[in-house]
Amino acid sequence: MFAYYFDLALRSFRRNKVLTALMVLAIALGIGASMTTLTVFHVLSGDPIPSKSSQLFAPQLDPQSMEGYTPGEEPDDQFTRYDAEQLLREARADRQVVMSGGGLAIQPERQGLSPFGVEARYASADFFPMFEIPMLHGNPWSKVQDDRRERVAVIAKVLAEKLYGATNAVGKSIRMDGHEFRVVGVMDEYRPTPKFYDMNSSRYGEVEQVYLPFSTSRDLDLGRNGSMNCWDAGDDVEDDPEGETGVNAPCTWLQYWVELDTPEKAEAYERYLVNYSEQQRAAGRFQRPVNVRLRNVMEWLEYRRAVPGDVRLQLWLAFGFLAVCLLNTVGLLLAKFLRRSGEMGVRRALGASRRAIFAQCLVEAGTVGLAGGLLGLGLAMLGLWAVRQQPVSYADLAHLDPVMLVATFVLAIAASVLAGLVPAWHACQVTPAVQLKSQ
């Protein structure tokens, strides 16, 4: 029966080429626009670390002074060095990491290469196992090396190739900002989308190329990147000799993450944060009422509004456009079916049930959707190509994956069948007698 209806649909298209083309085009435009924006949204709003996004947490404390205090406000997104190092020492989570972005100048030994700047990340040892950083050669440094402030580095594959060519970079020495470091590991391709653990800089761009122990970076007072928020700690507090990056500086500038394997541990850790804040308040270091947060990766992305506002807006806009295209299709299908009332009347008179007419109409609508989906897929490819030409950091990520490919056809056919419901219902209301008489 389905094949027969399908055949009827194709015949009807041939009879009414312009109208059919208009419907297919309308659906294709709507589908093309929505799938382009939906794919971009899908890529940007995905889980950057699916295997453990519910076990990684970003704690937040509120170490600021009473100046500018508004009750109910979110605590700071980042940590002071004092709190970060204290929590790191107490090590109450399964794993924990303190880190900061940085900028370094590399002075290559290789002939013909002049010094160049790279983005770096200063992190404690747990960084690598926590975020499942893939290693190509060698290993990350250990906690012991952290404590000894060793001058070791993990570098990205691209940088290793640039500096040492095809030879294994592990064990080589690398000169950065006037200091000698030993390469202990080479990192394989790694591109969390977004770069959830530090959203201050290019959240959808490439990750840093050099990784050093955080302790070493402070030892050498290496330059930091990212956002920093400082406040007036009060007149009686001595300034830290190291300045804004000092242990006692009233500045938040560090990212702090913990890994907690079970929900019970997460609850316990939240209580620990409350206790810690209360202790700090009692000691006079914290002034504001206790205000802590413990968000896992997806909650954190939601809170930080990881997906750019424009991308969401485009998604809404595209679906609005699709709605108009569908209304248009409903109208055109209605015209098409009612124009064939005579034919329907004959079919009814020859014994076709209303249900059969209804099914025939829906098959025809679905066929229009299939054609619209095919064309819409082409348009979505074109749209994604256009997105890739844009100078945005996520441009190279805008590709259609199999899920979205299937979703395109499901959306197109579902939308057109939905659009066909009202016209099909009208078509099957045709009274055979009236239609036969007017022939």
Next chain:
Amino acid sequence: MELRPILSTLRRHKTAASLIVLEIALSCAIICNALFLISQRLESMAVVSGFDEAHLVRVQVGGIGTDDNAAALTQSDLAVLRGVPGVEAATVTNQIPFNNSSWNSGVNLARDQTHPNFSATTYMGDTSFIGAMGLTLSAGRNFNPDELVDWEELDKPNSTVQPHVVILSKAAADKLWPGENPIGKNIYSWGEEPHRVVGVVEHMTRPNQQGGPGAFGYSMLLPIKLPYTLGGNYVLRVDDPSQRQAVMDAAEKALMANANNRLMVEKTTFEQKRQEYFRDDRAMAWMLASVCIALLIVTALGIVGLASFWVQQRTRQIGVRRALGATKGQILRYFQTENFLLATLGIVIGMLLAYAINQMLMGRYELPRLPLPYLPIGAVVLWLLGQASVLGPARRAASVPPAVATRSV
């Protein structure tokens, strides 16, 4: 024109009529909001920075490791840069406009205020800053050399050195003291002591939109002699904009020759910075405009499709009317009036919908309320669109010969 027959016909074609109304309503709502969003983007792109963008370039250098002699080298760099052919003026600053990194600080009117009046961006520069950047002083004066403070002194732990004067943007001064003369008044921002306002510049925009579009004008300039290590922003004012690239190249050479172990971070004109900064807004405005056009086309096609169907369906009635004496013009106007009625209903619903969408966007994107003039614009566009689309089918209807009435089909 008699409306009654039109209305009674429409009552018999409820589904098709309501489809047209809905389609027009949705298009109207989306187009009103899209036009509003486009105008918002264009407005933010047209922001007046106050800087002489056409003549300014930024040459950003970095050192390798720490530089203990940065202050002296900065002065020597500036002397070298001022000697580069084509350079009218040179200065060093912590930040430049249309950039994502910025320095911000709370501005207070009293020393022990718990909540600052607002957050302003903090430019730092010496006496050459205003002139080199091409900023316009609308009141007061530039800094005097004896008012300058060395960054190294200021940045030392437990330092009590602080700037005692400040130059504000007009937007910041007007916000603090509406309608009053700000010169000689005090603000509190850096350190314990007040900063006396000695000058007001017409415009001095923030580097970026931190703090929302309303705060784009809040800025201050503190009299600080900076080392190049704080941002590394050497800003040059060239006498001939066409020579900007050549000047930047010459400046790079001069800077590289003036010290060892240097890195060139970035060389850009201020115009490029502005261009890049608003790239996303421009792309979004284009996208919104293309969606509007696509919507109009799709809606027009929908109207043409349904109107043609109606004309075909009513061929006999039209023939009868023609046979009974109706003119071609009357038939034409019948379809035009019908479309006008449907469009009007669609526009009314569309405006309500437009307001609803705007409310939703206001909540999510901190957009202002949709100004009323956008509604009539949307209405006129859709009325015209409806009339243009129905014209073809209506003329086909008008050309139906009266003889059709006599045929049995």
